[in-house]
Amino acid sequence: MIVGEQKPLEEIMKLLGDAQKVLVAGCGTCVTVCFAGGEKEVGILASALRMRSKLEGHPMEVDEVTVQRQCEWEYIDPLKPRLKEYDVVLSLACGIGVQAMNERFPDVLTLPGLNTTFLGLPKEQGVWEERCQACGDCILGLTFGICPIARCSKQLLNGPCGGSQNGVCEVNPDIPCAWQLIWERAVQFGQVERLLEIQPPKDWSKSRDGGPRKIVREDLRLTHTE
Amino acid sequence: MESSFEPKILAFCCRHCAYAAADLAGAMRLRYPPSIRIVEVPCSGRVEVVEMLHAFERGVDGLMVAG
Known part of the structure; x- marks a missing residue:
């Protein structure tokens, strides 16, 4: 899933500037399950913004909404009629949700309340780790299910570097050496x-080096151009 | 701060322990200030952060979750 982290309140206040009426918009998918931008976090942030702006002498009116998925038109379209009431929308979705809102509703400025951090998984409750870099050319089949692109600090393709010591990475002892893990799986x-x-x-042309990526599935499109 | 300041305190109390204790305090005629308001909850684990924030937004000065 996409993992995000809420921006500090100071930064969010600065982004909102002089806005009087703000809609905090959460997303019910990835950022809900990583406790960063779901309905609960929307409620907490909206309350914090109301109190903070009141303390600073310019109380904001802050409303709350959470849609199931902020990155799909079908889910955000119902927001359209109420958006003109707001000076700004503060999205607690990932960067995709923020851009979907700006793209679909160009007359309203949607700002990010989260830092979209990585594609990962909850290793244990309260701990998330990166697992995928969406490189566009998956090599997990060659590396026994452990990704050296996402998990090796140097993204090495042919074994560990000299910085692998006792199974951990020289960059940070909290990072297991991906190539050590791959070797252990190969032995297993x-x-x-x-x-x-x-x-x-x-x-890397299949990754970001080829510019922004796009997938077109003609078999799924509703209209075809000849 | 004025010396007459009497903080408004909200207490979320678990039905099975803290609320029962408050009940007992009442039965024993123990006194506590009227500015303390008790909300009985089925379990103190039920109390969400947003509910505490809403209490502060509505003007309480302090809050306790007892269970």
């Missing part, structure tokens, strides 16, 4: 010889 499955095959430099 008795397939270490598969790691002898040298991987050529990665084709």
